[in-house]
Amino acid sequence: RRPSVAVVFGGASSEHGVSCLTAASVVRALDRSRYDVVGIGITPDGRWLRVEADDVVALATVDGQLPSVPEGHPTAVLLHGTGAVQLASRDLDTLLDPVPVDVAFALLHGPFGEDGTIQGMFEMLGLRYVGSGVAASAVSMDKQLMKQVLAASGLPVGPYTAFTAAEWRDDPSARLDAVLSLGLPVFVKPARGGSSIGISRVDDPDHLAAAVETALRHDARCVVEKGLVDVRELECGVLEGPDGLEVTAAAEIRTRTASGFYDFQAKYLPEAEQVELLVPAEVDPVLAERLRDTAVRTFRAVGAEGLARVDTFVTADGQVVVNEINTMPGFTEHSMFPMVWAASGVAYPELVGRLLEHALQRPLGLR
Ligand code: ADP
Numbered sequence: 513r514r515p516s517v518a519v520v521f522g523g524a525s526s527e528h529g530v531s532c533l534t535a536a537s538v539v540r541a542l543d544r545s546r547y548d549v550v551g552i553g554i555t556p557d558g559r560w561l562r563v564e565a566d567d568v569v570a571l572a573t574v575d576g577q578l579p580s581v582p583e584g585h586p587t588a589v590l591l592h593g594t595g596a597v598q599l600a601s602r603d604l605d606t607l608l609d610p611v612p613v614d615v616a617f618a619l620l621h622g623p624f625g626e627d628g629t630i631q632g633m634f635e636m637l638g639l640r641y642v643g644s645g646v647a648a649s650a651v652s653m654d655k656q657l658m659k660q661v662l663a664a665s666g667l668p669v670g671p672y673t674a675f676t677a678a679e680w681r682d683d684p685s686a687r688l689d690a691v692l693s694l695g696l697p698v699f700v701k702p703a704r705g706g707s708s709i710g711i712s713r714v715d716d717p718d719h720l721a722a723a724v725e726t727a728l729r730h731d732a733r734c735v736v737e738k739g740l741v742d743v744r745e746l747e748c749g750v751l752e753g754p755d756g757l758e759v760t761a762a763a764e765i766r767t768r769t770a771s772g773f774y775d776f777q778a779k780y781l782p783e784a785e786q787v788e789l790l791v792p793a794e795v796d797p798v799l800a801e802r803l804r805d806t807a808v809r810t811f812r813a814v815g816a817e818g819l820a821r822v823d824t825f826v827t828a829d830g831q832v833v834v835n836e837i838n839t840m841p842g843f844t845e846h847s848m849f850p851m852v853w854a855a856s857g858v859a860y861p862e863l864v865g866r867l868l869e870h871a872l873q874r875p876l877g878l879r
Pocket residue numbers: 670699701705706707708709711737738739740741745773774775823835836
């Protein structure tokens with residue numbers, strides 16, 4: 513029988529719609545003569561349901577929202593360690609027939625998707641899956657942990673300070689002093705997040721406290737970074753294959769947004785034309801080699817697997833600073849990661865195929 517792929521998408525995060533569109537792209541690109549597809553959608557209110565492959569593709573035309581679930585429909589998925597998924601109602605009164613699954617592809621970004629939680633569930637169930645494992649996912653999602661791990665491996669990260677909501681409430685002025693000693697502008701971020709959600713650039717000290725409050729609405733800990741100005745924003749895609757790691761040429765993001773950075777609008781409403789993506793970027797050979805080396809070392813430092821996008825800032829004199837590694841980068845056909853691979857000769861359907869092949873060949877259990 514053909515290997516069966518569980519495409520897991522949707523979710524309770526602010527990136528629900530993006531995830532539905534991604535699932536539609538992936539299922540459309542999947543070679544259905546080689547793989548069976550089992551769609552597993554997670555509704556915004558956290559219910560799980562099976563979605564037929566063609567209905568996943570159709571999500572591209574219904575505004576990227578899962579349709580509402582009929583009354584009485586079983587909406588929880590049990591994933592068996594025996595390589596099958598089974599749909600059940602929450603009270604387990606109604607059980608549908610189990611469906612075989614050989615590999616899971618979770619197209620979920622941010623917390624409860626890219627942060628090791630669903631990866632932990634797959635591990636417990638003995639299910640192979642695309643991408644990084646529990647620890648690498650969790651470390652990469654957390655901007656403070658990530659910087660600590662990268663710095664410990666000798667990778668260049670920018671100056672920053674971090675504190676919890678409780679520490680902020682205890683002594684806000686001590687926290688503000690620590691932030692201001694970085695110099696303005698700063699970037700205030702929830703420790704764990706993505707798509708620029710909850711991030712502010714602060715140029716005026718009077719706006720700092722509000723930016724901290726905003727970040728702390730998204731996570732109980734925030735990271736404040738020195739704002740790097742006059743830097744280029746360059747990103748590389750990394751893929752793990754049978755012969756080790758492959759890295760794309762770098763791509764560049766140039767933003768002219770009102771916020772002064774690559775914000776949520778610029779990422780998802782690019783028709784606003786406030787953002788220019790150069791794929792590939794114009795990069796001299798010395799810098800190209802430095803970026804490639806940084807991408808590989810960053811991937812290895814966090815222990816990533818399968819795929820990642822490594823994002824850097826490059827100063828005028830060619831110094832590379834790692835901004836972040838994303839273990840489940842944006843993955844619609846028009847997202848940066850598939851675009852850099854297309855520019856490096858790996859088209860979207862081949863990219864999807866390679867990720868699945870790699871995941872299917874990974875040994876189960878401790879690796
Ligand atoms: P996310 O994980 O949500 O993508 P990032 O840390 O990548 O968050 O920040 C989003 C964007 O904000 C970056 O792509 C960049 O444009 C800008 N940015 C973030 N941190 C800095 C910084 N320290 N200096 C300059 N620009 C920054």
